[in-house]
Amino acid sequence: MNYISGKTIKDLRERKSLTQKQLAQRLMVSDKTVSKWETGRGLPDITMIEPLARELQVSVAELLAGEWSENSNRSANMLKGRFYVCPMCGNIIFSCGEGSFSCCGITLPPLEPEERDSSHFISAEQIEYEHYITLEHPMEKDHYISFIACVTDSDVCIVKLYPEQNPGARFKMRGSCAVFAYCNRHGLYKIKL
Numbered sequence: 001m002n003y004i005s006g007k008t009i010k011d012l013r014e015r016k017s018l019t020q021k022q023l024a025q026r027l028m029v030s031d032k033t034v035s036k037w038e039t040g041r042g043l044p045d046i047t048m049i050e051p052l053a054r055e056l057q058v059s060v061a062e063l064l065a066g067e068w069s070e071n072s073n074r075s076a077n078m079l080k081g082r083f084y085v086c087p088m089c090g091n092i093i094f095s096c097g098e099g100s101f102s103c104c105g106i107t108l109p110p111l112e113p114e115e116r117d118s119s120h121f122i123s124a125e126q127i128e129y130e131h132y133i134t135l136e137h138p139m140e141k142d143h144y145i146s147f148i149a150c151v152t153d154s155d156v157c158i159v160k161l162y163p164e165q166n167p168g169a170r171f172k173m174r175g176s177c178a179v180f181a182y183c184n185r186h187g188l189y190k191i192k193l
């Protein structure tokens with residue numbers, strides 16, 4: 001079995017409404033080369049996989065597996081959005097729709113928030129027109145709250161935290177919202193306000 005399927009390249013190219021010639025130009029190869037890949041008469045060199053995935057707007061993993069998900073943000077209700085955190089670099093991604101997101105070469109699964117527990121107890125206090133969010137949680141180098149976020153139906157506000165800081169954040173009150181706190185070791189916790 002080939003490590004990449006010609007049909008996958010063809011399907012993804014057509015999804016992007018690109019001709020073989022257009023894709024070839026972007027990759028600085030000839031249109032004959034692209035035609036060979038698609039008909040199984042040749043395989044792209046391994047060094048072409050990343051640029052090919054980039055041009056076809058899928059992750060390398062999706063390109064090689066031949067399975068990809070359609071990104072969409074039709075729901076547009078931020079409260080239905082999902083957080084993704086890269087385990088390698090700690091990058092935070094928030095998506096308001098279905099999609100496939102990758103960082104450091106890894107396709108990231110959406111985080112499933114848990115209700116707060118005794119060791120990740122999110123407290124909310126109202127101070128004037130702000131929610132003051134705090135947690136009793138270690139803020140050590142290898143175990144800390146790395147962000148606190150407040151999500152309403154129309155916006156999201158993320159406060160990044162670092163070890164040695166206080167695990168707290170302030171958010172302007174903007175109607176009903178969900179507050180999330182992410183522990184680098186134990187995952188995502190949530191309360192509704």
Ligand SMILES: [Fe+2]
Pocket residue numbers: 119120137143144183184185186
């Ligand atoms: Fe924790």
